[in-house]
Amino acid sequence: xxxxxxxxSFICYPFAYGNPNKPKKMSELEKRQIEKGDLSCLINNQxxxxxLYKRIIKLYHQRDMVYLVKPKTLRYWLxxxxxxDANEVFRDLVNSGY
Numbered sequence: 001x002x003x004x005x006x007x008x009s010f011i012c013y014p015f016a017y018g019n020p021n022k023p024k025k026m027s028e029l030e031k032r033q034i035e036k037g038d039l040s041c042l043i044n045n046q047x048x049x050x051x052l053y054k055r056i057i058k059l060y061h062q063r064d065m066v067y068l069v070k071p072k073t074l075r076y077w078l079x080x081x082x083x084x085d086a087n088e089v090f091r092d093l094v095n096s097g098y
Contacts, residue, residue: 010071015089018064058089060096 004013056076057069066089070076 006072010069011077012067012069015066015068016064017066017093056085058085058092060092 002014002016004011054071054073054076057067059067059069061067068085075081
């Protein structure tokens, strides 16, 4: 029900939790902001000529949405990584009092 957004260098995938019958869809404005926004400055971090760090962004929105923004590289979207991401999101929610 919730679509993802692809850019040249990253994918933004929304996840809803709570009532599965009424997930909130991403607004067109939110989609355009993500598509137009150059998130590479947040994801990529060049420390020196030989080291490039890639970051993952977890955006918690409207109490029941989580947006994962990751590089398009396959290794960031494997099942084992998805389990780790789910554990981290769940831990964040528990620590926040949900």
